[in-house]
Amino acid sequence: MGKPTGKKNKDIGSKPNDANPKQSKVSDRTSKAFDEDTSVFINMSRELKKEGNKLLQKRDHEGAMLKYEKALKLLPKNHIDVAHLRSNMAACYVRIGIGEYPESYK
16 A cells, blocks of 8 residues: 555635634534533433442342433433443343343344
């Protein structure tokens, strides 16, 4: 493989929101509010995950599943904790067994 032959494109000029300063202020506020709201939901989800982990240690698999499902609903779809929660839910399904939840083995 050789060197890349194309030139890199650099943006020349100003930022897109420089033309309308009011628009940038509004978008900054809404993104900040969205981030604050999202962080609240993420914290709530992590608390539910901790509760689910405690229930899992006590071998209350169905209770842990409910906590994990609630925690999953509070998270954005691309958050890293989604993978952890789904993994914990899979562990619950395995421990519960095929007799209780046959649809998990499809």
